[in-house]
Amino acid sequence: MVNIGHIQEWTKVKELKGNSEVAFNEIVFDSRQAVEGTLFVAVKGVHVDGHNYISKAIVSGCNAIVCEHLPEEEYENIPFIVVEDSAKALGEIASGFYGNPSEELELVGVTGTNxxxxxxxLLYELFRGMGFESGLFSTVANFIGAxxxxxxxxxxxxxxLNKIMRQMVDAGCRYCFMEVSSHAIDQQRIAGLKYKGGIFTNLTHDHLDYHKTFDAYIKAKKKFFDHLSKNAFALVNTDDKNGLVMVQNCKADIKTYSVRSMADFKAKIIESMFEGMQLMINNSEVWTPFIGRFNAQNLLAVYGAAISLGQPHDEVLLSLSRLHSVDGRFQTIRSANGITAVVDYAHTPDALKNVIETINQIRQFGQELITVVGAGGDRDKTKRPEMAKVSVLGSTRVILTSDNPRSENPQAIIDDMMEGVEFKNRIKVVSIADRKEAIKTAVMLCKRGDIILVAGKxxxxxxxxxxxxxxxxxREVIKEIFEMLQ
Structure with a gap:
C-alpha cells in the first residue's frame, strides 16, 4: 500500500483535498475497475471523460481520486488530488508507483509510420542474440525476456507499461525496445518514462482519422523527440524529409541514418533477390535474409541504435546477419508449382508502394505480380483511393478485397478504393469482397514464376x-490453397 501523499513526489499537484495518509495498492482509470484499495484517475479520453464516472468509482469503493477539477457533489472521507493534466499525471503516477522501472532499463522508443x-x-532479437536479456513492446507481441x-x-x-517494465527489471532485463505510436504520444501514455534513445523511421499518410491533419500528425511524432534528455540519443532517417524536422530543438545526441546520402550510419544494397540481400553498412559487407530498400533502412536503424547503445561494430554486424524477418513483414511462401506469395502488413500507401517496388526490382521478365489488397473500416478513408492507385500502377493485376471492415460495408470500402483507379486502368482490377475468395482467385490467375502480394493484414x-x-x-489461407492445387 502507498500513501497518496507520495503522489506529490511523482507529479505536479495543484491541490490535495482530504487525508494524505489514505493508501492505495492499485491504479485504475476505468471506473469499472475501481474497487477498494484503488486510486481512480479521471482521464479525459477521446470519446469518454473519466470525470463523468467519479461518482461511480466512489460507489464502487475506490480509496482516492485524481482529477483535473473537483466534482460539484461533495464527498466526505474521499481524498481528491487535483492536477493540471490527468492523462500526463497518470503516466507519472504509474511510473512512480512501480519504482520508475524505465530508469533501470536502457529504454529505446521507435516511432514513425512504417x-x-x-x-x-529486431533490436530485441539482436540484443538477446548478443547475450543481453531484453524486453519488447510491439504491435505483434510483448516479451519479458523469452x-x-x-x-x-x-x-x-x-x-x-510500467507494470510490465517492472517485471522486466525484476526478470533481469537490461534493455527494452518499444513501438511508440502517435496516439500514445498524443494521449500522454508515455509520460513519466525515461528513454535512452529514440528512433524515427518515416512519416507518411496514416491516422488522419485521429489527427485530422498531417501537420498535427507531425507534431505528435515530434513531441516524442522534444522530450528526450541530453543523455539520450535521437536516431533519425534522413531519407525522409521529416527526419531532421523531428530533431529540431532536440536536446538529445542526434544521429542520422540513410541509404541515399551521407549520414552517421550509411547502407548500400549490393545485391538483392527473394532469398535476401547483400548490404554494405559503414564500409562492411553483411548478408541478410531481408530484402528491399525499406528493410535496408530498418536494418540500418537497428545497427545505428546498437552502436549508439555502445555495442561493438563487428559483434553487431554478426548478430545482424543472423536475424530473420518479423511475422507478416515481407513473409514469402512458395508453392510446389513455382508461385511465390508475399504476405505483408503494408496498410498505408507508402508502405504498399515500398513493398511493390521491392518485388518489381526482383521479379524477372515474364513474371506477373498480382496484388490482393483491402483497406480497414472505421479508419482513415482518405488513404483508400491512394492505396488502390499505388497497387494498380505497380502490379500486373489487382484484386480489391476486404481487410478488417469492422462496422462498414466491405463493398463500400472497395468502392472508395476504386475512386483512385483511372478509368483506363480499371481493366486490370477485380473486386472480390470475400478475402479468401480473393486470394484463391489470385492463385488461379498465376502461372509458374508469378508473384502474389497479399497486403494489409x-x-x-x-x-x-x-x-x-x-x-x-x-498465411494459413495461402498455404491451404497451395496444397489444394498440388
Missing amino acids: GKTTIAT EKLPSTHTTPDPVA GHEDYQEINGVKHHFDD
Whole structure:
C-alpha cells in the first residue's frame, strides 16, 4: 500500500483535498475497475471523460481520486488530488508507483509510420542474440525476456507499461525496445518514462482519422523527440524529409541514418533477390535474409541504435546477419508449382508502394505480380483511393478485397478504393469482397514464376466484421490453397 501523499513526489499537484495518509495498492482509470484499495484517475479520453464516472468509482469503493477539477457533489472521507493534466499525471503516477522501472532499463522508443514493429522486434532479437536479456513492446507481441505476453495496442496504457517494465527489471532485463505510436504520444501514455534513445523511421499518410491533419500528425511524432534528455540519443532517417524536422530543438545526441546520402550510419544494397540481400553498412559487407530498400533502412536503424547503445561494430554486424524477418513483414511462401506469395502488413500507401517496388526490382521478365489488397473500416478513408492507385500502377493485376471492415460495408470500402483507379486502368482490377475468395482467385490467375502480394493484414490472425473477430490468417489461407492445387 502507498500513501497518496507520495503522489506529490511523482507529479505536479495543484491541490490535495482530504487525508494524505489514505493508501492505495492499485491504479485504475476505468471506473469499472475501481474497487477498494484503488486510486481512480479521471482521464479525459477521446470519446469518454473519466470525470463523468467519479461518482461511480466512489460507489464502487475506490480509496482516492485524481482529477483535473473537483466534482460539484461533495464527498466526505474521499481524498481528491487535483492536477493540471490527468492523462500526463497518470503516466507519472504509474511510473512512480512501480519504482520508475524505465530508469533501470536502457529504454529505446521507435516511432514513425512504417517500420516500427520490424525495428523494435529486431533490436530485441539482436540484443538477446548478443547475450543481453531484453524486453519488447510491439504491435505483434510483448516479451519479458523469452516470456511472450499478448499485445492489444501498439503502445499499452501507462499502468500496463510500467507494470510490465517492472517485471522486466525484476526478470533481469537490461534493455527494452518499444513501438511508440502517435496516439500514445498524443494521449500522454508515455509520460513519466525515461528513454535512452529514440528512433524515427518515416512519416507518411496514416491516422488522419485521429489527427485530422498531417501537420498535427507531425507534431505528435515530434513531441516524442522534444522530450528526450541530453543523455539520450535521437536516431533519425534522413531519407525522409521529416527526419531532421523531428530533431529540431532536440536536446538529445542526434544521429542520422540513410541509404541515399551521407549520414552517421550509411547502407548500400549490393545485391538483392527473394532469398535476401547483400548490404554494405559503414564500409562492411553483411548478408541478410531481408530484402528491399525499406528493410535496408530498418536494418540500418537497428545497427545505428546498437552502436549508439555502445555495442561493438563487428559483434553487431554478426548478430545482424543472423536475424530473420518479423511475422507478416515481407513473409514469402512458395508453392510446389513455382508461385511465390508475399504476405505483408503494408496498410498505408507508402508502405504498399515500398513493398511493390521491392518485388518489381526482383521479379524477372515474364513474371506477373498480382496484388490482393483491402483497406480497414472505421479508419482513415482518405488513404483508400491512394492505396488502390499505388497497387494498380505497380502490379500486373489487382484484386480489391476486404481487410478488417469492422462496422462498414466491405463493398463500400472497395468502392472508395476504386475512386483512385483511372478509368483506363480499371481493366486490370477485380473486386472480390470475400478475402479468401480473393486470394484463391489470385492463385488461379498465376502461372509458374508469378508473384502474389497479399497486403494489409500481415501477422494478424483475425478479420473483424461487425464488431466480431473471426479467425483469419492470410498465411494459413495461402498455404491451404497451395496444397489444394498440388
